[in-house]
Amino acid sequence: MAIVQKMLQKDVSKRYARMAQVRQDLENVFEEMGLTRGRDLLREYAQxxxxxxxxxxxxxxxxxxxxxxxxxxxxxxxxxxxxxxxxxxxxxxxxxxxxxxxxxxxxxxxxxxxxxxxxxAPPADSDATVVMPAGFQPAPAAAKAPPAPAPVGGAARGASMPPRGASTAPRSAPAAAPAEPDRGARRTRTLLIGSGAALAVIVAVAGYLVFGRGGGEEPADGGGGGPAASAPAAPAAPPPTAAEPVPPVAPPQTSSATTGGTLAGLEIRTEPTGARVLLNGKLETRRTNYLREDLAPGEYVVRVERPGYVAQEQRLTLRAGERQQVVMALAMDPNATGTVTLRVQPFATFYVDEQPMGQPNVVTQQFKLKPGQYTIRAVHPSFDPKVWSNVRVEPGGAVNLSYDFTRGSVGTLNVSSGGVWAYVVLNGQNTGKTTPASFPDLKPGTYKVTLVREGFVVEGGEKTVRVTEGGSASVDFRLRLQ
Structure with missing residues (x-):
C-alpha cells in the first residue's frame, strides 16, 4: 500500500521520479511476499x-x-x-x-x-470436522422440558433464576464461554482478507504500470494538483511517452544500485589493474580494481598511479544513495623501464637478444630494459648455455632470474646389452662399469659408446649418443659370440 500511496502523492517531489524506482520497490515487495520463490518453484517443477x-x-x-x-x-x-x-x-x-x-x-x-x-474439547463451529473413534456412539441429548408459560407481564422482577450450569437443569452447557478462539479466527480472516486486497491492488497497479504503460517514464507534470494524483486511476488512453535516455558510455557512470540513505558509492577500475588510488590527496589502502560504498556525498578528486604509467586524475560529485563508476585506461610512460636482475653459479656472460650486457664472467648482473619481451642467455665456457625465452619486462616492474650451472647442467646416460654383461667404454675410455649401467652426472654433449668383452663381438659397433641438460639418454647393444 505504501507504493500506491507514494504514487498518488499530490506533491510532485514526493512521487516516484522514475519508473525504475517503482519496479525496484515492487520487486522488493514480491520478494518479501514469497512470490519470487513461487516462480522458482514452478520452474523447478517443470524441470x-x-x-x-x-x-x-x-x-x-x-x-x-x-x-x-x-x-x-x-x-x-x-x-x-x-x-x-x-x-x-x-x-x-x-x-x-x-x-x-x-x-x-x-x-x-x-x-x-x-x-x-x-x-x-472446546465448542467447534458447525462446519468444523470432528473425528470420532470407531464404534463410539455419542450419548443422546436429554430431552428439554417445555418452557413454562411466561406471565403476561413477563417474569416477576423478584423471581429467582436457577444458577447457570446447575445440576437440576437438563439442558446442555452454554457455548458462549470459550469465545476467544472464534474472535481470534475472525481476526485472522480479516487480516488475510485485507492482505489479499492489498496484494490485488499492488498487482493491478504493477500490471498497469509495466504492461499498460509500456514501461516508459511517467509524463512530466509541472503542477502538483489533483489531476496528476488521479492519473493512475484512468488507464484508458495513456499519452505516449518518450523513451528513457540511454546513459553515456564514458565514465563516470551512475548505476541504479543504492548504498544506503546518506552514503555514496564509488567504483574505480583501471587497465591495467593494481594502481594506487588517492581520494582528495589521501592514499587508499586498496588498489584497483576498487570499490567503496561508505563515502560521504560531495566533491572528490580521484587520482590513480602505477609505476611505469602516466598518472590520471578526475573530478566528480558523489550523491547520497548513488554509486558512480570510474574507468581509466592508463597510458604507458614512454620513459618507463623495468629492472632485470641475474644471478648464476659459478659465473657467466649475459646476452639480451644476442647483445652482450654488462661485464663478462660475473656472478650477478643488473640492468634496465624498456617494457617488452626478451630472450636472455647466460654463457659459461665449460657448460651449455642457459637460455630464458619470452622474458616479459613490465613498466616499473622487476624480473629476477637465477641459475646454477653445476647443478643444472648434467644429464643421464643408460647403457644396456640385452642380458649379456660387458664393460662400457665412453669416448674410448673403459669406465669399469658393466651393463646394465647408468651414468647420472654427465655434462651435456655428444658421447661415443661401445662395449668390450673377451669372446664377444658388438653387433653394429660403436654408437654416438647426445646427452642434454637435465635429460636422460639410453643406448642398447647386442653381443654375439666370436
Whole structure:
C-alpha cells in the first residue's frame, strides 16, 4: 500500500521520479511476499516434477506429524485435532509407523475417557470436522422440558433464576464461554482478507504500470494538483511517452544500485589493474580494481598511479544513495623501464637478444630494459648455455632470474646389452662399469659408446649418443659370440 500511496502523492517531489524506482520497490515487495520463490518453484517443477512433488509431500507429511504431536501434548481437549492430523499423515504415507502408533494410542485414550474428551474439547463451529473413534456412539441429548408459560407481564422482577450450569437443569452447557478462539479466527480472516486486497491492488497497479504503460517514464507534470494524483486511476488512453535516455558510455557512470540513505558509492577500475588510488590527496589502502560504498556525498578528486604509467586524475560529485563508476585506461610512460636482475653459479656472460650486457664472467648482473619481451642467455665456457625465452619486462616492474650451472647442467646416460654383461667404454675410455649401467652426472654433449668383452663381438659397433641438460639418454647393444 505504501507504493500506491507514494504514487498518488499530490506533491510532485514526493512521487516516484522514475519508473525504475517503482519496479525496484515492487520487486522488493514480491520478494518479501514469497512470490519470487513461487516462480522458482514452478520452474523447478517443470524441470523435475517427480522430485519436486516428492519434496513437497515430505514437507507436508512432516508438518502434519508435528502438528499432531503438538495437539496430543495439549490433552483430551485436542484429541480430535491430533487424530485428524495423524490420519492425514497416514493418507500421505499409509506405512508411517509413527503416525499409526500415535493414532492407536489416541483411540484407546478416547475410548477410555469419551465423556472427559467431549467435555474438555472446546465448542467447534458447525462446519468444523470432528473425528470420532470407531464404534463410539455419542450419548443422546436429554430431552428439554417445555418452557413454562411466561406471565403476561413477563417474569416477576423478584423471581429467582436457577444458577447457570446447575445440576437440576437438563439442558446442555452454554457455548458462549470459550469465545476467544472464534474472535481470534475472525481476526485472522480479516487480516488475510485485507492482505489479499492489498496484494490485488499492488498487482493491478504493477500490471498497469509495466504492461499498460509500456514501461516508459511517467509524463512530466509541472503542477502538483489533483489531476496528476488521479492519473493512475484512468488507464484508458495513456499519452505516449518518450523513451528513457540511454546513459553515456564514458565514465563516470551512475548505476541504479543504492548504498544506503546518506552514503555514496564509488567504483574505480583501471587497465591495467593494481594502481594506487588517492581520494582528495589521501592514499587508499586498496588498489584497483576498487570499490567503496561508505563515502560521504560531495566533491572528490580521484587520482590513480602505477609505476611505469602516466598518472590520471578526475573530478566528480558523489550523491547520497548513488554509486558512480570510474574507468581509466592508463597510458604507458614512454620513459618507463623495468629492472632485470641475474644471478648464476659459478659465473657467466649475459646476452639480451644476442647483445652482450654488462661485464663478462660475473656472478650477478643488473640492468634496465624498456617494457617488452626478451630472450636472455647466460654463457659459461665449460657448460651449455642457459637460455630464458619470452622474458616479459613490465613498466616499473622487476624480473629476477637465477641459475646454477653445476647443478643444472648434467644429464643421464643408460647403457644396456640385452642380458649379456660387458664393460662400457665412453669416448674410448673403459669406465669399469658393466651393463646394465647408468651414468647420472654427465655434462651435456655428444658421447661415443661401445662395449668390450673377451669372446664377444658388438653387433653394429660403436654408437654416438647426445646427452642434454637435465635429460636422460639410453643406448642398447647386442653381443654375439666370436
Amino acid at each position: 523435475d516434477p517427480t522430485g519436486v512433488a516428492e519434496t513437497l509431500r515430505k514437507k507436508r507429511l512432516s508438518r502434519h506429524l508435528d502438528q499432531g504431536v503438538y495437539f496430543e501434548t495439549m490433552g483430551l481437549g485436542k484429541i480430535d485435532d491430533a487424530m485428524l492430523e495423524f490420519r492425514r499423515v497416514l493418507h500421505l504415507d499409509p506405512e508411517n509407523k509413527v503416525a499409526r502408533e500415535h493414532l492407536k494410542k489416541l483411540e484407546k485414550e478416547r475410548e477410555k475417557h469419551p465423556a472427559a474428551a467431549a467435555a474438555a
